[in-house]
Amino acid sequence: MSSKQSVLIVDRSDDSRAVLRMALQRRGLEIFEASRYEAARQWAQGHPVDLVVVDLERQGLDIENSSESFERQQDWGEVPLVLLGSARRKNGKDNQTDAGQFIAKPYRYGPLIRRIEELLETSQQADRAA
Numbered sequence: 001m002s003s004k005q006s007v008l009i010v011d012r013s014d015d016s017r018a019v020l021r022m023a024l025q026r027r028g029l030e031i032f033e034a035s036r037y038e039a040a041r042q043w044a045q046g047h048p049v050d051l052v053v054v055d056l057e058r059q060g061l062d063i064e065n066s067s068e069s070f071e072r073q074q075d076w077g078e079v080p081l082v083l084l085g086s087a088r089r090k091n092g093k094d095n096q097t098d099a100g101q102f103i104a105k106p107y108r109y110g111p112l113i114r115r116i117e118e119l120l121e122t123s124q125q126a127d128r129a130a
Contacts, residue, residue, distance in 0.1 A: 006030040010040040010057040056085035080119040
């Protein structure tokens with residue numbers, strides 16, 4: 001019997017977390033939330049999750065203009081990341097970064113949820129193959 005997949009949402013906006021939480025819970029996912037990035041990192045050390053969604057702007061993080069990349073700032077191991085923030089898109093599409101899947105703002109929840117589901121499925125398939 002497989003356990004429920006889990007997602008950690010890191011966003012200072014209660015409303016944004018609530019919308020994403022409700023949409024993901026309807027899909028049978030277990031949701032954890034944090035309003036602060038550092039608190040989320042500390043919490044996750046003792047509570048493994050299957051995917052992390054981080055609103056970079058609301059956390060004051062910047063993967064493009066920082067002297068230290070987000071990848072070195074985070075400590076999520078192999079957990080897939082979905083990074084939300086303002087940045088240039090390549091060819092009108094969101095892009096992959098060294099740290100995870102980047103989705104530029106403004107975004108729509110439907111495509112965001114589908115991308116989360118795709119990443120979870122890919123991760124689950126990799127776990128089965130291992």
